[in-house]
Amino acid sequence: MKIENLPEYLLLKNGILIDLDKKEKREVDILIKEGKIEKISKGIEKKDKFIILDIKDCYIFPGLIDLHTHLRTPGREDEETIETGTKAAIAGGFTKICCLPNTEPPLDNESLITYLIAENKKYNYCDLYPIACATKRREGKEICDYYLLKKAGAVAISDDGAAISSSQVLRLVLEYSKTFDLPYFSHCEDKELAQGVINESFISYQLGLRGIPDISETIFAFRDVLIANYVKSKIHLCHISSKKTIQILRFLKENNYQFTCETAPHYFTLTEKDIKNYDTNYKVNPPLKKEEDKEEIKKALREGLIDAIASDHAPHLLAEKEQDFENAPFGIIGLETCFLLSYEELVLKGNLTIFELLEKFITNPAKILGIEINKIKENNEAEIVIFSPKEKYIYSEDKVVSKSKNTPFLNKEFSGRIKAVINKNKIFYF
C-alpha cells in the first residue's frame, strides 16, 4: 500500500463512473484540483501541470461505508489500532467506518468517544463514526448517557457481542435513545440458547463441537423488532446469518414493521461445511450455517430485505486464534475482502447489479446512520474508489494491511481489484 498526497492537478482518464442516482455507467475523465473535483467530462484536455492516471476499464464510485468494524481501540491495540484499522478500511474501499463499542474498556462514556475521534484525526485516512454502548459496561442493566455520547460524536448505540437479555431494559434503551434519534444496533443472540462454538447441526455432532442453534438469532431478532416498533424507535439488526431469521423478518416487513438489517460476506460465501480440521479462521459469531441459509441471504439481498453489507471486521492475534477451537475467539478480519467478496459472489454471479451492490455499501448505510454521501460531482471533495472489475487479485499474507491476519480468505484469488482510493487529499495505491 502506497500513500501519497494528491498533486495540485490529478486527471483520472477514461474511468467508468457508476452513477448511483441515474443508475448508469458512463465513461468520463475527472479532474481533481487540490483535492476537489473540478470537472467531470469526457475528453478533458491534458495540460502540462496535470498528473495523469489512466484508469481505462476501471469503475469509479464514492467511498464505501462500513457499519460494523471492530477497531480494538482502546485496550487491544496489539490486535488493531486506529491507524492500522482505518488503513485496512481504505484498502477495502471504505472511506467511512463505524467502530463498535466492545473494547476494553467499552465505549460507554463520552470521553472515550472524544478520544477515538481525536485519535482518528491524527492519521485522517477515513471518517470514523463511533457507536457507543447501549448499557454501562455492556452489562445490559443500566442505560448510558445518550445525549452526552451523541454530543461527543457517537452515531448509534449497541452492546454488540452481547444481546440485552432483559426485554424491559431493551424497551428503556429504545425509548431513551429515541429522544436523541440514535439508532440501536442489535446483536441478536439468545445467549442462554447459544452456548456453543459452531452452528448446531449434524456437522457440529460430527466434529464434536458444541452447537449454537440458528433459532437463537431468530428469537432475539423477532423480539427486538417487536419492542422497537412498539416504542417506535429506530432499530438496525447486525450480522444476520440464518434462513429462519430472514423468514421472520420477511413476515415483519410484510406487516409494516420498521427496521433495517445487515449481513456480512462470510454468510453468503461460506457454510459450516467449510470448517475443516478445526480451523479457527472459520469460527465466527453468529456461526456459519448451511447452504440453504447462504442461499436465503442472497435472496434477501436481491429482494432488498437486507439493506446493507458490513465487514464485521474482528481482528485477533495469531496466538489467540492458533489454539483449540473451543477456546479460540470468534471473528475474522473483513475490511479488505468485504467488497471484493460481495462483488464476486453477488455481481459476477448475477445476484445484484453493481448499482444494487453499491446501495448496500453506500446509499443504505448512509441512510441508516443519517449521514450525507459525498457524491462524485463537481465542487465536492474527492472521495473516490477506483475498482478494476477485470483484474485478478490474490490476497496473500504480505498484502494484509490490518494488524491481524485472521481470515479464511488468505491466498484466495479474487475477480476484481481495488486499484486506488482518493480521500482526504491523499491517494492510496494498492
Place this chain on the structure above:
Amino acid sequence: MKHLLSINDLSEKDIYKIFDYASQFEEVLKRPIPVVPSLRGKTILTLFYEPSTRTQTSFTLAGKRLSCDVINFSFSTSSILKGESLLDTVKNILKMKVDGIIVRHSVAGVPHFLAHHLEKENIFVINAGDGINEHPTQALLDAYTIYKKFKDFNNLKILIIGDIKHSRVAHSDILIFKKLGCKVFVSCPYSFLPVEFEKMDVVYLPDFREKLSDFDCVIALRVQKERHNFSYLSSIREYHLLYGIKKEDLNKMKKNALLMHPGPVNWEVELSYEVLKDERCVILDQVFNGVAIRMAIIFLLFQEKL
C-alpha cells in the same frame, strides 16, 4: 496413516489388521512375562488433560509391554496451570524427542490441532478422547470384543443406550459399527439426542425394552454429569427406571448376546450391580482387550503399517 484421530481415518481393512495384531498381542499378554522387545528405545508420551484411570493405564501398559518408554504427563503438575498454551506445550515436547503422543483433552479437535502442528515431524498422535467428539481406541476395543464373540459383523444388531449427544464413545462406536456392517439402534431421552440425528443413519427407540430380544449386543453408556451445563435429566432415579439395565432385562436378552459398558460404571444408574455376575456382561473383558488393541495401534503406527 500417520495418526489415529478418528474412526473415519480407518478403512475396514485397517480395522481388521488392528484386530489381527491385537489377537497376536493377546498371546503376549497371557505369557508369564508379558513383554516383547519390539519398540525398545522408542518413547511415547501420554498427555492427559482430563482425569483418566483405565485409558491412561491401558495405554501406558500397552507401551511398556512393547518395551517402549512411556512418560505420563499429568495435568495437575503441568505448566498448563501456569498458563502455557497448547502450542507451546507441543513445541517443548518436540525438543524432548518423543516419538508419539497419546492425548486426551476436554476440547474437541485438540488431537487434530496437535497433529496439524506436528505434521512435518516424525511423531504420531493418538486420540484418547477429545471432548464430546471421539474416542476411537475405545470403539476399536468395543468392536474387537464383539468380533471375538461373533467373528462377523454383518447384520449384527447393536443397541447403544445413553447420552448419545455428549458421548464420544457413542460417536466413535456408531462410526465403527456402521463401517463394519452392523445395524445400530440408540435409545435415550430426546434431550440426549443430537439435532439432525436422522442423518446418523441409526434407528431411534424411545422404549428399547420392547425390542430387547432382537439385539446381539447392548452397550450402556455412562451418564456424564460432568459434561452437562444443564440438567438434561429430570433425575438419576427416573433415568435408571427408564434406561438402566436391570436383572429382569437380562431375561429378555438373547442367550448369546453381549452386555457392554465403557466404564467407569455408575452402578444402579446405567446398570444394576447384579448384572455384573451375568456371563453376558463383558465389561472386564473390554478392559483386557483394550490393552491388546492399544498395543496393536501403537505398534502399527510405529511400523507405519496403518
